[in-house]
Amino acid sequence: xxxxxxxxxxxxxxxxxxxxxxxxxxxxxxxxxxxxxxxxxxxxxxxxxxxxxxxxxxxxxxxxxxxxxxxxxxxxxxxxxxxxxxxxxxxxxxxxxxxxxxxxxxxxxxxxxxxxxxxxxxxxxxxxxxxxxxxxxxxxxxxxxxxxxxxxxxxxxxxxxxxxxxxxxxxxxxxxxxxxxxxxxxxxxxxxxxxxxxxxxxxxxxxxxxxxxxxxxxxxxxxxxxxxxxxxxxxxxxxxxxxxxxxxxxxxxxxxxxxxxxxxxxxxxxxxxxxxxxxxxx
Amino acid sequence: xxxxxxxxxxxxxxxxxxxxxxxxxxxxxxxxxxxxxxxxxxxxxxxxxxxxxxxxxxxxxxxxxxxxxxxxxxxxxxxxxxxxxxxxxxxxxxxxxxxxxxxxxxxxxxxxxxxxxxxxxxxxxxxxxxxxxxxxxxxxxxxxxxxxxxxxxxxxxxxxxxxxxxxxxxxxxxxxxxxxxx
Numbered sequence: 001x002x003x004x005x006x007x008x009x010x011x012x013x014x015x016x017x018x019x020x021x022x023x024x025x026x027x028x029x030x031x032x033x034x035x036x037x038x039x040x041x042x043x044x045x046x047x048x049x050x051x052x053x054x055x056x057x058x059x060x061x062x063x064x065x066x067x068x069x070x071x072x073x074x075x076x077x078x079x080x081x082x083x084x085x086x087x088x089x090x091x092x093x094x095x096x097x098x099x100x101x102x103x104x105x106x107x108x109x110x111x112x113x114x115x116x117x118x119x120x121x122x123x124x125x126x127x128x129x130x131x132x133x134x135x136x137x138x139x140x141x142x143x144x145x146x147x148x149x150x151x152x153x154x155x156x157x158x159x160x161x162x163x164x165x166x167x168x169x170x171x172x173x174x175x176x177x178x179x180x181x182x183x184x185x186x187x188x189x190x191x192x193x194x195x196x197x198x199x200x201x202x203x204x205x206x207x208x209x210x211x212x213x214x215x216x217x218x219x220x221x222x223x224x225x226x227x228x229x230x231x232x233x234x235x236x237x238x239x240x241x242x243x244x245x246x247x248x249x250x251x252x253x254x255x256x257x258x259x260x261x262x263x264x265x266x267x268x269x270x271x272x273x274x275x276x277x278x279x280x281x282x
Numbered sequence: 283x284x285x286x287x288x289x290x291x292x293x294x295x296x297x298x299x300x301x302x303x304x305x306x307x308x309x310x311x312x313x314x315x316x317x318x319x320x321x322x323x324x325x326x327x328x329x330x331x332x333x334x335x336x337x338x339x340x341x342x343x344x345x346x347x348x349x350x351x352x353x354x355x356x357x358x359x360x361x362x363x364x365x366x367x368x369x370x371x372x373x374x375x376x377x378x379x380x381x382x383x384x385x386x387x388x389x390x391x392x393x394x395x396x397x398x399x400x401x402x403x404x405x406x407x408x409x410x411x412x413x414x415x416x417x418x419x420x421x422x423x424x425x426x427x428x429x430x431x432x433x434x435x436x437x438x439x440x441x442x443x444x445x446x447x448x449x450x451x452x453x454x455x456x457x458x459x460x461x462x463x464x
């Protein structure tokens with residue numbers, strides 16, 4: 001499968017583990033990535049919190065560039081994915097807005113390229129059987145809880161993704177890697193992402209609640225598909241509540257024993273390698 | 283003469299289900315992860331808008347603390363888009379020059395957008411410097427920042443958008459159409 005790839009700002013910076021593992025996993029699964037040419041920031045929370053048209057226009061610029069290729073646009077960052085899907089929704093349902101945004105961006109929006117998250121592509125296009133057949137190291141002993149957060153799922157009619165109150169795609173992918181996925185009730189709770197810098201004390205309370213719930217569910221790690229959730233869960237919990245947090249693609253790379261799979265663990269703030277060594281996975 | 287009420291104005295910006303559909307079941311507030319920190323709960327804000335309490339709403343901490351997690355709109359039995367309402371209220375507060383009750387949250391957004399305008403993409407270390415200079419909150423997260431730097435998590439020189447003009451044009455053309463923020 002060939003897709004356009006929009007990494008977004010985080011995947012070139014604090015979320016580089018997600019980018020590196022995403023590229024490795026894509027190559028192993030036969031997903032050819034072509035980076036959206038000269039992309040710019042999607043605008044994230046700061047644009048939509050302060051100016052609606054600006055938020056749509058900043059995402060639209062990238063979606064319009066991606067039109068050059070007849071490919072789906074794969075957006076791994078949950079926040080960028082949400083902004084692109086939101087822009088797509090409004091551009092397709094509000095003709096007046098579309099005209100206004102095209103005036104601001106200076107190009108026509110055609111809307112022919114589907115915006116997709118890699119979880120969707122791996123689950124629906126590649127398939128779990130194909131994935132499981134490529135797993136050479138079962139992740140035995142790893143007891144993750146799958147954490148989806150907000151931006152992959154809500155609002156459901158815009159994201160059109162997984163079951164929005166009880167999603168399962170990410171958990172199913174981890175199952176296919178041989179991990180012992182634990183169920184929990186906090187799959188879709190917010191981590192506080194957009195206030196991480198400006199209202200840190202609120203966010204610490206929020207991530208502590210999540211980490212406590214993961215522990216109570218019997219997990220020994222948390223798995224995410226969002227660089228903002230990753231930053232918050234990896235860095236912000238109180239010291240006694242910390243546990244390893246992984247991008248799902250890092251665990252896929254580990255289970256498929258792809259070269260460089262262990263490299264990305266080094267830059268986690270809470271080092272996951274002691275757990276992985278204990279489980280004889282590295 | 284402008285005869286529009288505060289309720290009319292907000293409804294116009296939400297451009298969806300009118301707020302009058304809310305029957306105050308408080309499901310939005312029950313599911314809101316930050317309701318405990320808010321001055322007014324989400325459903326109370328709707329009631330205040332219905333009662334024309336413009337200054338109180340636009341001056342409140344609530345509109346800035348909303349995380350845009352969209353749990354409220356997902357669960358609302360009447361499909362009232364409360365998250366979009368919060369965005370609209372923030373934008374109205376900025377446009378009418380009301381000082382943000384949560385100054386640092388707005389300063390963060392301000393620094394974030396300035397960063398996009400300058401580079402096309404976010405450079406996280408520069409964003410933090412810009413935010414700290416704006417907010418005066420110079421020393422928080424210093425140890426964390428040092429740890430991140432040591433682990434190679436911070437890229438001081440990240441690639442920028444080459445066609446920066448096309449990004450700047452978006453800000454400028456949008457401003458020409460009535461953006462009073464930047």
